[in-house]
Amino acid sequence: MDDSLTRPSSPAGLSCYMAVSQFLGLALIAMTGAWMGQYRGGIAWESSLQFNVHPLCMVIGMVFLQGDALLVYRVFRNETKRSTKILHGLLHAFALVIALVGVIAVFDYHRKKGFADMYSLHSWCGITAFSLYFIQWLMGLSFFLFPGASFSLRSKYKPQHVFFGIFLFILSIATCLLGIMEMLLFNIKATYSSFVPEGILANVLGLLLIVFGLVIGYILTRDEWKRPPLAEELALSMDFKNLTMGESPSSSP
Amino acid sequence: MDDSLTRPSSPAGLSCYMAVSQFLGLALIAMTGAWMGQYRGGIAWESSLQFNVHPLCMVIGMVFLQGDALLVYRVFRNETKRSTKILHGLLHAFALVIALVGVIAVFDYHRKKGFADMYSLHSWCGITAFSLYFIQWLMGLSFFLFPGASFSLRSKYKPQHVFFGIFLFILSIATCLLGIMEMLLFNIKATYSSFVPEGILANVLGLLLIVFGLVIGYILTRDEWKRPPLAEELALSMDFKNLTMGESPSSSP
Secondary structure, three states: OOOHHHHOOOOOOOOOOOHHHHHHHHHHHHHHHHHHHHHOOOOOOOOHHHHHHHHHHHHHHHHHHHHHHHHHHHHHHOOHHHHHHHHHHHHHHHHHHHHHHHHHHHHHHHHOOOOOOOOOHHHHHHHHHHHHHHHHOOOOOOOHOOOOOOHHHHHHHHHHHHHHHHHHHHHHHHHHHHHHHHHHHHHHHHHHHHOOOHHHHHHHHHHHHHHHHHHHHHHHHHHHOOOOHHHHHHHHHHHHHHHHHHHHOOOOO | OOHHHOOOOHHHHHHOOOOHHHHHHHHHHHHHHHHHHHHOOOOOOOHHHHHHHHHHHHHHHHHHHHHHHHHHHHHOOOOHHHHHHHHHHHHHHHHHHHHHHHHHHHHHHHHHHHOOOOOOOOHHHHHHHHHHHHHHHHHHHHHHHHHOOHHHHHHHHHHHHHHHHHHHHHHHHHHHHHHHHHHHHHHHHHHOOOOOOHHHHHHHHHHHHHHHHHHHHHHHOOEEEEEEEOOOOHHHHHHHHHHHOOOOOOOOO
16 A cells, blocks of 8 residues: 555644744754853863753753654654654663753862752752653653563553653753853843843843743643554554453452 | 432542641641741741741742642532632732732842852743743633633643643742752851751751642642533533534544
């Protein structure tokens, strides 16, 4: 059978929102880079510029890549579920590694400078988001990629995985906003109120982070844009339904 | 017919999560009050304590009441749709009035002290959240409470209203987190890093704001906890379906 007949293309609205999300995501990375480059002296590992690695890595890992990992089931809607799952897991893994570099950068910078760690609300939210993100990744891996978990266990865990996935993405963005606020009040507290360019750039970056989250959230919550099951998955699911029809519907607590 | 037969009680899990959300909401207000009372000299309108009205009003209005307004369709699931809608609109109106007092408090305080307005990321997010919240309320009123809008227009707008409602609630919480961060760095920047009690209290308040949002978000997104249509609404909806069955299903763009 002709592939173009069995595999419908993405809905038009979805492609448009996807394009906007990618444009916004790249703009976030460019603006964070511009902020560090233009106003904070640039980026380097072995100097006092090591701190600047932190914002850039967190925006790339915990915002852009995490957001894109959430979208793979909408974009690659006609690929097999297994390959989409692997891409979803890989993008999250990639996000985790880049975020880890960002976390190490700030701890290492604090250690070299003799600054205290983990006292601010930003750091509390950040370490919570990063740890839970890692746990969520491990749980996703064990439930959905390893063959151990049964079909019914996967079905029960899936809504929780999706809910906490979106929650962690929102928490990551909120943590970035706190980081922007903290960085501005540490660096330009005296001039921030006179609308200096650095303050405006960072504020606009904050608003764009929110808009990025809004667009990704919108794409994820449209029912009509959810990945439809492929023909072979539908057949499998019907078989499963027939097999379990005899069970009591109130067997779960 | 016996009322207890036709009106099933709320699902057990929902009641439990509801109780937790209300406990958290009251804890948020108590903690904000304790912060202002214990460490910031208390609250008064006609003095430099006027600023302290701001955090308290915003937490009560934009977080606690806004959150509770989102829950009314889950809690009062057996009341008529019209009375639930009115309660939903009234709670949001009440939230808006209290938040407005909070907004006036901070602008008035800045004016008296000669401080600049609207330069921080917190203020940008706050004014965005408050303005959009007011617009969302006006749109909800005109679409769902005034009789002008048609059934099909309401059905089209409803998912957008729900999505933006949850978005504005999240944005309000994020703005509170930014406010906490800003207030701490303005008041206790020198001692914040030595884990002083005020810093810890405010950080814990920030984490509780996130947990409050998490619990409300969890309640709102459980399909099985959504308000089931009452018998008479179901009949009405079937009538509507029969009336419109002849229309082309692809009539919307």
